[in-house]
Amino acid sequence: MRKADFGARLRSHRERAGKTRTVLGGLVGRSEEWVKAVENGRILQPRLPMLLRLAEVLGVTDLAELTGSGSMPVAALTKAASVPGDRVVAVMTSHARPSARTEPDVDRFLGRVDQAWQLWHTAPAGKAAIAAVLPDLLVEARATVAHLDGTARRRAGTGVARTYHLAQQLFAFSPHPEMVWLSADRAMAAAQDSDDPAAIAAAAWYYAHVYRSSGQLGMAHDVVVDATAELDPHSGEAEQLARWGKLQLAAARTHSKAGEEGLAWQCWDRAKRAADALPAGYMHPWLMFGAAEVAATAVGMEADLFHPGRAIRRSATLDLGGLPAHRRAAAYIDIARAYQLTGDPVGLVHMIGKALRENLDVTEREPFVRQALLDLVDNGGPVRDDARELALVVGLLR
Incomplete structure (x- = not known):
């Protein structure tokens, strides 16, 4: 087998793993035709994120087995320092019915969410810091929305979405990639339940990041476009304009990852105009726009x-x-x-x-x-x- 023939190496490992092209494509978020094109050399060797996904699915422990280059242990690239998130995983995967020890207090809950975000932005070891507070915050989030209805429940839902955004930050580039997807999905569900376009916009920004990281640029684009349509950048509200601008940055980065230069800079220009229209020195308190x-x-x-x-x-x-x-x-x-x-x-x-x-x-x-x-x-x-x-x-x- 020639050293430079990535496609042949991929085909060999796929067949050894007993997976069809259709199955392999589905497991890494690609089509059967994409796998065939890579194996036949019509598509160049994928970049690192996709290489790691292929290696994980095929049980390859060293990327050199796929790339033919110097040794690159998969564990060294994907499992950096351990993330202290075991308690968070346990809470997020628990199906126990939430119970409120006291009468739900939406303002108190939203205040705790604000404090957790402040901790993430300021603590020297942000992941460890939010890992310590997230379990109790997730429990409170579930209990709060479970025992409310109407306007109060919708208000609380915006805080639930932000809580799951923090979980997504915790698990990014960790040994728990499935928790990133779960966090993004639950954040979007909570935002949609809140019926708040601003909350949906933030959830879309976080979901787009997950899609981009996994190479699903089309999905990243679609989730941003859908959320952008719900916002009015001309409303005169700084909050709404900032979230609209943040989505424009998400779209810009999605297009740049896809090599679509013209579209990328069009979106970036819109984001810059939004930032310029905000008060001098403005910075969104947790989206950082x-x-x-x-x-x-x-x-x-x-x-x-x-x-x-x-x-x-x-x-x-x-x-x-x-x-x-x-x-x-x-x-x-x-x-x-x-x-x-x-x-x-x-x-x-x-x-x-x-x-x-x-x-x-x-x-x-x-x-x-x-x-x-x-x-x-x-x-x-x-x-x-x-x-x-x-x-x-x-x-x-x-």
């Missing part, structure tokens, strides 16, 4: 569209001071992607280091970071030692 978020998203889009020089030039004028640490880390990771595309290992290592200093919690679980560091440890030349130090930090090496 504002001018800084719009500017940071543009850097990631340039990297998606393979314009690394433009991404790096845009990054030179970024002001990330108003964003929480986890979002600053994400911005530095996008800049690192740009440096990788230019073939600049020094810039790549430097930006990964900055991301880690901003937020270890998020950066150490990012698949791009883990793959890039493994590559640099093997082939990093003068930055190999620096990459090794960072790889130790994120738990890739012992």
Whole structure:
């Protein structure tokens, strides 16, 4: 078998696993024709997220068995530091009927949700912090909506959706990918039950992120378009305009991931106009929509569209001071992607280091970071030692 023949390797592992093309395609969210095209070499080797999905479904423990490149253990790329979410998993998968110990208090519940989001944005170890509060908050969320009706139930439903958004943040890039989907689905259901277009818009933004991460760009686009239609950006309400702008960013990033440059920048332009129309210095309290978020998203889009020089030039004028640490880390990771595309290992290592200093919690679980560091440890030349130090930090090496 030729080393470069990814399709042949994929076919061999599929047949060894006893799966038809139809079954394999369904398990990774693709069609039988897509699998056939990859195996026949008509479609290039997929990117890392899809490679990891294929490896998981086929029982492949080292991506080298599929790619033919240097060893890349699947566990090292997908199961970073353990996520302290076992209690959250237990609550989310429990079917026990919720019982309210006291009379449901919607204002108290919504206040607790606000506090949990503040914790996520400010705690040095945000995932551990929200993992500690989410179990009780999820129990309260269920009990609150179960014992209310009418307007009070709909108000509480917006808080339930936001609680599941936090769960989605907790499980992102964790050993529990199924919990990300469950969180997104329950958040959308709660938002729809609340009959609140603003809540539905936020749920759509989070659902779109899950679809994009799994390569289902068409679904990401559809969920955003449906939610956008429910909002009026000309209502004069900052809240509604911010959520509309956030959805425009979601659409922009979906198009940039698909290589649809014109559509991507059209959506980004709409998001920028929305941010410019908001009060000076405005930042949505938990969706983080504002001018800084719009500017940071543009850097990631340039990297998606393979314009690394433009991404790096845009990054030179970024002001990330108003964003929480986890979002600053994400911005530095996008800049690192740009440096990788230019073939600049020094810039790549430097930006990964900055991301880690901003937020270890998020950066150490990012698949791009883990793959890039493994590559640099093997082939990093003068930055190999620096990459090794960072790889130790994120738990890739012992």
